[in-house]
Amino acid sequence: MNAFAMQDGVVGAPIGPPPPAPDIPVPPTPPATHPPTPVVDPPAVDPPLVEPGKSPPVADPPPGAIALGRLHARRLREVYRSAGWPCCDSIEVDLLAAGLLERIRSAHGHETLRVTDAGIVHIASSLVVNRAVMSRHEALVEHVAREMTRAGRVAWRGLTLRAQLPPAAEGDKPRWCIARPDVFSIRNTSVEAYAQPVVHEVKVNRADLLSDLRKPDKRAAYLDLGGECWYVLGCDARGRPIGEPDEIPAECGVMVAQGDRLVVARSAVHRALPRLPFAIWMALAKAQPVAGFDDELQELLPGLDD
Known part of the structure; x- marks a missing residue:
């Protein structure tokens, strides 16, 4: 066999996969080193603006903002x-x-x-607030009217009555105005002198209360309609009365609504009224009183039917 034959045999032989590479150990990665944190003083903290337990102050509006009321x-x-x-x-x-x-x-x-469209949105948002206030007001008015009927009186809500005011100056004629008390009630009696009309004015908002106290003619009209005038005060979101008895004029009584109870904070000054004016009797006859409690619908207490 010559050299050319050996070369042809080598050329015609199949070529297999290359041999695997020898395992070479991979050196481990050195851990990352961080520079030590320098020891410095903590940043200065501003002292609190209010004492602990007290409400924070009201922030001023941003410059250029318009406060809408x-x-x-x-x-x-x-x-x-x-x-x-x-x-x-x-x-x-x-x-x-x-x-x-x-x-x-x-x-x-x-x-x-x-x-504008933004104005419509503002009107809608204000109406939502007004409805919430009116719903609380109407609920308390209903509560007062129910308490009057529970006491044996006949009560009306939202009456429009004509009241007489004292003259503006000495020597002038008396003035007349239209008053709308929240609750007007009289005793359930057939004797006119025993009617004892009472007016209740309900307030659930402090701003409304302060505005009402600045109207002496309105208060004088209520005193002309009833022998007693009461202010019924609601409570705010924290359960505190919206006013103090000292803020209410001395001729008016004060009640505070505490949950489902009406607590008398100060009694009203009682004035005897010999008779109601004919116009008030006509207004009462045309209006629908608050439905009272029907004794026949109440079940007998245990032991009373024996």
């Missing part, structure tokens, strides 16, 4: 249900600057106001 919401409702004639006062300026109103100029050059 109940007067602004009322003006928006008035513009929405009117022709939109401008009043040109500061409330209108605030509403225009806040984007709740916009000015519309007609072809004749007349300028009117229109409530």
Whole structure:
């Protein structure tokens, strides 16, 4: 066999996979080293603005912000249900600057106001708050009326009565006004002199209470209608009365609603009324009194039917 034959045999032989590489140990990765944390003083902390246990102070509004209150919401409702004639006062300026109103100029050059979409949203949000307050007010009015019927009296809600006010100046004629007490009640009697009418004015909001106390004519009208005038005060979200008895005029009594009870904080001054005016009797005859308690619908107590 010559050298060429050996070379042909080597060329024609199949070529297999290469032999595996020898295992080479991989050196371990050295652990990462972090520089030591320098020891420094902690950052300075501002002292608290209020003492522990007390409510934080009210933050000031940001610069340029317009604080919108109940007067602004009322003006928006008035513009929405009117022709939109401008009043040109500061409330209108605030509403225009806040984007709740916009000015519309007609072809004749007349300028009117229109409530924008943002103004509609503001009206809707204010109505939600008003409905919540009215629901609490109506619930307390119903409670007072029920307590009057439980005491054997005949009670009405939302009456419109004509009351007489003292003259504005000495020598003038007496004045007349229309009063709408929350609850008006009389004794369930057939003797006119024993009727003893009583007026209850219900307040569940402190701002409403303070506004009412600044109206002496309204209080004088209630005193003219009834022999007694009571202020029934609700409580705030924390369960505290919205007013103190010392804030109510001395001629009026004070009740505080505590849960399902009406607690007398100060008795009212009783004034004897010989008779009710004929106009009040006519108003009572036309109105529907609050339904009283029916003794026949109550079950007998255990042991009474033996």
